[in-house]
Amino acid sequence: MARRGVGTWVRESVWEIPLRRYLALLVAAALVAGLVFAVRPLLRDDRSCAPGVSRPEGSDECVGVATGSYDFGQTRLRDVVRAIRRENDRLKPGGYVTVALLLPYTSTSATSLNDILHQLQGAYLAQYRANHDSNGEAPAIRLVLANPGATGGHWRQTVDQLTRMTTSADRLRAVAGVGQSTDNAKKAVRELTRRHVPVVGSSITADDLANGQHGQDPYPGLARVSPTNTDEARALASFARVSAGKALLVYDKPGDPYTRTLQRSFAALIKGSPYEPQPFTPPADRSQEGTTANTFRQITHLVCDTSRETDTILFAGRHTQLRQFINALGGRGCQDRRFTVLTGDEASYLTHESELDRTALRHRLAVRYTSLAHPDAWARDTARTGGSAADFGALNELLAGARRAPVGPIGSAALDDGQLITGYDTLQLAVHGIREAVPDGRKIPGLADVGLQWPQVKGSLRVDGASGWICLDVHGNPYDKAVPIVELTPEGGARFVRIAWPEGKPPAKDCLPPSP
Template sequence: MAGRGFGTWLREGVWAIPLRRYLAVLVSAALVVGLVFVVRVLTHDDRACAAGVVHPEGSDDCVGVSTTAYDFGRPQLRDAVRAIDRENDSLKPGAYVTVALMLPYTASTPSTLSDIQHELQGAYLAQWEANHAANGQSPSIRLVLANPGATSDHWKQLVDQLEPMTRSADRLRAVAGVGMSTDNNKKAVAELTRRGIPVVGSSITADDLANGQGGRDPFPGLARVSPTNTDEARALASFAKVSAGRALLVYDKPGDPYTRTIQASFAKLIKGSPYEPQPFTPPADRTQEGTTANTFRQITHLVCDTSKETDTILFAGRHTQLRQFINALGGRGCQDRKFTLLTGDEGSYLTGEKALDRSALKHNLSIRYTSLAHPDAWAKDTAKTGGSARDAKVLSDLLARSGRAPVGPIGPVALDDGQLIIGYDAMTLVVHGIREATPDGRTAPPLADVGLQWPQVKGSLRVSGASGWICLDVHGNPYDKAVPIVELTPEGDSRFVKIAWPEGRPPGKECLPPS
């Protein structure tokens, strides 16, 4: 320390060296924190598709709840999604409740995407009508898009995201839509209703995705606007007069909730048939082609081997396999014999199936199916009850305004597949339940009270839908719902044939389900 004072030593010897060390440590720590932050941001950005929508672990799908104008990378949905976003932005905070429309927006097959587009358009039109043509009724309705994944594999992640929205400023009060009657959607509905979130199914028809089977209600708070597969089969039988001795059943093995229940319903219709039902085994993802075309080619030989009195084929399968079977029937050996193929509402996808061999319908083959709705069903008031042209006109008038502001544009519309109509009716039922459950002077109903409204939707409290009257039994299922029977034309269009009824006749004017 020679020549240096104590103060200098204190500054340089005691403080200067540690200070440099402290600064180095602080800089290093800042770099580490910054690096971690950057990594987290990049990781988040890598997984993010849009606000509220992310790539699940190990998947490139986009799953979650979109509250913006995000269209899930599907351009055909863009106009409808933007219309919904404009409507949502116009709502006053605190004066609305939220409804989530759960559909597989990232589906890849054109026919499925077409159905989603139309159901989305229908749901939006019901939202717009609820907010602008309800004579000041409240609360207003905000609509958000909930995607469980292309095949609903990520339903659990979606449900986990939806539940907190019931307690936040979103005020989520119901989930609508759901889509196909698949095992994943069945699990999603079970979990949503277990957590107290009401659900209104638009196009689900499987008997085991409904309450009331065996006197049990496994999905408390679930309502549906479409008849069960059993009711569809009963309506089809009352129309077609299916005879056990003249029909052959072709079915999906092992099946899914839709195909299994429609198979069981068809089997009851032809109990005692001399022909063994013919199974086929599709891929687990029934939108894929698989090798079932080979099986169908073999089944057509068995069709031709039946007695000449046999003229009806009952098909219990999804639309991809239905298209393959029709194509195979077009090349069958017994072209001189006439056959009518009858199936459920999966037939509605056929109008959008570009791979369908439409020439098959010129070879003594008719395709008829039950539709959830059809634009021509109420063109003439053929039934005195159960629905009316006046009820259907409410939607048609709204559609006439949907190509321009303030309602639209919502993109090109099509009604033949029934999805726009049934999507509109499902959302109309949701709005009815929400507003009936809202106490006077309140801006939102208690979550638990919305699902309690479904047993009262009957009589003068029924919903007069564009697809027909929606009168629910105590389990939330539509009673004696109108079932349009539709025929596929060789041009690929659908031709309305007749309204059929599960009870064999329209409901009474009071529309009260019997004991």
């Protein structure tokens, strides 16, 4: 074998070192590239937002049940969510049950988020009262936030998660809240109750989101704090004495559970009216503006075309469309004529609505609605039945203490839209059902047993709510519940007018619903 010379060896060594380094760099680059490509799918598949909350495939919304201090990215909820977390953290394992407050926490509507904040604040104050001012009654109450999405579209994922929590250490025993009467809300409530999960509705008022219609109970285990649209319309009629010949109906077509049942209730009040009801068609997501402002501008011309005796407009629609309609009426041609718009509790969303043209309310226009609650409802007459200043005062005292530790802070609170009061009463009813269902010698009730308590919530077993007495019929609906009539003011906010009653008068002292 021929021997290599020194020169040849040196030349090969000089080239060999850089070549080795080059190959090493290539291998390292390949490894890094492989690692990046391997990690990317993992990053893509990480859909979590917080414990119990994740983004469904094809969506950027964080939905599910938040069991920690997650506020769904809503800074206005931060203080009250932290207060709830502090209260939850002090509970002893095995000594509490969980109540989930089901609301659309990822809503993009500032108006809706105000209502959500106030309901959450009210629910927390009821939780705090139940855990600290109940003379040691058991079980303690843990509160969590359940989000089905801004429009409720992810209700099934959230319902599945809530169902699992009924058999885990969470010991979920009720779902409260629900909020708006939408088709997705109906689906969620139907599925929860089908799975024997008790539900306590806060501000749902649609007749077809209630039991007892046509003798049927499609939602076994559902109780409600708020009257149905029919009961609200009856209370409104007893207050306003609506005449068929002097009223025009404007309604959402095709509508949703809330607007459809409100439309039917209003149509029954003015049966035989000489005027054809005027429809408008909003976007499917009724929190969006759409083009309905144009329709309302045209309807104002028809309003002015009615006889001069016509002075009432019954509005069956959501708050965004109501705001557009009020703004249009402010510029109507017949400024010399006085009109009163009568509508349902959705109008409470406009209490602090910045886009509402309040100057319209100075142009011979009044907007009155059936509120679910109002802080002035019991201030004028403490002797009447159906509620009392003392019951509201208990909440007011709690709220005053929530400005600082140990109860608060809970963020900026308001009572005049009724939502904080309603949220408080909703959780009070849930706590009542849970504790009444506890068997002798035990501290935790069975899941289905909670929903069996609703028919007995009457008489001396009623809940003395801050919004008025909560006396339930055998279907879980409030009987002859106080309905505050409220009026939007040009200066901002809303003014209490007076209490109306579905039965035309307050319930008797025994608060026992009569036979149908």
